[in-house]
Amino acid sequence: MAAQSPNVRTCGRLLRGFLYHGKLKSTSKLPLSFSYYSTSASASASATQAAKKIPPSSKKGRLLTGATIGLIIAGGAYVSTVDEATFCGWLFTATKLVNPFFALLDPEVAHRLAVSAAARGWVPREKRPDPSILGLEVWGRKFSNPIGLAAGFDKNAEAVEGLLGLGFGFMEVGSVTPVPQEGNPKPRIFRLPELGAIINRCGFNSEGIQAVAKRLGAQHGKRKLDESASTNSTGIDEGKRGGKAGPGILGVNLGKNKSSEDAAKDYVQGVHTLSQYADYLVINVSSPNTPGLRQLQGRKQLKDLVKKVQAARDEMQWGEEGPPPLLVKIAPDLSKQDLEDIAAVAVALQVDGLIISNTTISRPDPVDKHLLSQEPGGLSGKPLFNLSTSVLKEMYILTKGKIPLIGCGGVSSGEDAYKKIRAGATLVQLYTAFAYGGPALIPQIKAELAECLEMDGYKSIHEVVGADCR
Numbered sequence: 006m007a008a009q010s011p012n013v014r015t016c017g018r019l020l021r022g023f024l025y026h027g028k029l030k031s032t033s034k035l036p037l038s039f040s041y042y043s044t045s046a047s048a049s050a051s052a053t054q055a056a057k058k059i060p061p062s063s064k065k066g067r068l069l070t071g072a073t074i075g076l077i078i079a080g081g082a083y084v085s086t087v088d089e090a091t092f093c094g095w096l097f098t099a100t101k102l103v104n105p106f107f108a109l110l111d112p113e114v115a116h117r118l119a120v121s122a123a124a125r126g127w128v129p130r131e132k133r134p135d136p137s138i139l140g141l142e143v144w145g146r147k148f149s150n151p152i153g154l155a156a157g158f159d160k161n162a163e164a165v166e167g168l169l170g171l172g173f174g175f176m177e178v179g180s181v182t183p184v185p186q187e188g189n190p191k192p193r194i195f196r197l198p199e200l201g202a203i204i205n206r207c208g209f210n211s212e213g214i215q216a217v218a219k220r221l222g223a224q225h226g227k228r229k230l231d232e233s234a235s236t237n238s239t240g241i242d243e244g245k246r247g248g249k250a251g252p253g254i255l256g257v258n259l260g261k262n263k264s265s266e267d268a269a270k271d272y273v274q275g276v277h278t279l280s281q282y283a284d285y286l287v288i289n290v291s292s293p294n295t296p297g298l299r300q301l302q303g304r305k306q307l308k309d310l311v312k313k314v315q316a317a318r319d320e321m322q323w324g325e326e327g328p329p330p331l332l333v334k335i336a337p338d339l340s341k342q343d344l345e346d347i348a349a350v351a352v353a354l355q356v357d358g359l360i361i362s363n364t365t366i367s368r369p370d371p372v373d374k375h376l377l378s379q380e381p382g383g384l385s386g387k388p389l390f391n392l393s394t395s396v397l398k399e400m401y402i403l404t405k406g407k408i409p410l411i412g413c414g415g416v417s418s419g420e421d422a423y424k425k426i427r428a429g430a431t432l433v434q435l436y437t438a439f440a441y442g443g444p445a446l447i448p449q450i451k452a453e454l455a456e457c458l459e460m461d462g463y464k465s466i467h468e469v470v471g472a473d474c475r
């Protein structure tokens with residue numbers, strides 16, 4: 006019986022949320038199961054009511070109605086006996102049903118819908134604990150798993166709680182620009198579904214740092230409350246397991262305005278306004294859709310920029326936890342010399358981490374033959390995997406494994422994540438595969454990754470980092 010109530014409550018919450026937000030009316034036209042989940046008494050009452058409304062036309066009709074009601078009640082009764090983990094698995098699997106519907110919509114409309122759904126909590130919440138082999142500590146923070154949501158999905162921090170609740174070990178909001186800006190004209194996101202890829206030229210559409218700070222401020226306060234509530238009820242200090250966003254870790258990715266003449270000033274503004282909410286900060290100098298941005302990856306430019314941003318962060322008042330780690334996100338389209346320069350700056354200035362990589366302006370085979378290959382913008386997804394993984398490997402070797410690296414680009418399975426870790430990544434991020442696969446992909450990737458580690462006899466992620474570079 007103890008296992009029943011959370012399921013029933015979850016269902017009730019989802020349905021109530023759906024009814025309330027979707028402005029649907031609970032009339033006799035709605036399925037019986039809606040009221041079934043509230044209480045069993047009301048369930049049978051509504052079942053009787055509904056049964057009354059069906060005209061007792063023929064014996065066949067009465068039999069059919071009786072059988073349907075019986076099936077629904079039996080189904081409901083069965084659902085209420087399964088344990089929470091099984092029920093949670095069902096919810097995640099069920100999300101696959103909406104993927105074909107999303108695929109019919111314009112990519113940006115679909116994306117908007119997905120973010121809104123997550124912001125309203127209309128997505129499943131991961132209740133199953135992560136396999137313990139996936140837990141790791143980076144920058145003094147405990148991650149329950151190394152799989153994160155990459156920047157660009159929740160640019161304005163609208164859905165942090167819902168997205169982290171899907172079971173990501175961490176997520177990154179942004180890129181956020183100081184002043185709100187529209188980004189490039191639409192259409193600016195193009196699907197290449199047969200290749201598991203996307204071309205985008207969003208150009209930092211952002212509501213700006215003030216809007217994001219306001220949202221994170223409100224959520225942050227709420228999460229802190231949630232955290233103390235869970236500490237009280239379980240006796241475990243949840244805060245130590247996660248970051249400022251509760252049990253998950255939250256990164257804030259900073260960008261610059263298109264019209265800004267002084268890039269460093271933009272990033273410093275981002276640090277001043279947003280770093281208090283961030284478990285880590287990212288200087289994004291690798292988007293291909295903001296003119297001149299990638300030039301900031303040059304040795305001198307990067308050195309000047311990182312120094313200024315680090316100084317801005319360190320001048321602020323920090324508690325005993327200290328300032329958030331500062332990472333740099335780089336492009337995959339860099340020469341050997343560029344990579345050596347970046348590695349030298351990163352090591353010399355003790356940059357806390359590198360994210361490798363952003364999207365590519367190249368069009369590797371077979372993308373070059375695709376109808377949309379000539380659309381300007383950055384390519385992400387499966388065709389980016391090899392390129393971004395070889396840059397990751399190169400950077401791991403150049404930095405001698407001294408700097409935590411986040412591997413990003415084309416990850417769509419646990420095996421891909423495993424390859425990134427073997428190539429030098431301590432943490433892994435994805436965007437495009439999640440956009441195609443939806444919430445069900447997250448538990449799948451985690452389970453597959455745990456299996457890869459176990460099959461090769463490893464006991465932890467840290468043991469594997471850079472295994473292919475040794």
Ligand SMILES: Cc1cc2nc3c(=O)[nH]c(=O)nc-3n(C[C@H](O)[C@H](O)[C@H](O)COP(=O)(O)O)c2cc1C
Binds near residue numbers: 363385
């Ligand atoms: C539509 C779209 C928007 C993106 N916006 C950002 C962004 O604002 N900032 C950023 O650093 N990366 C952005 N990215 C890049 C992703 O964070 C990631 O680095 C890249 O897509 C490679 O990962 P993937 O192959 O798993 O998608 C964006 C990617 C896509 C597809």
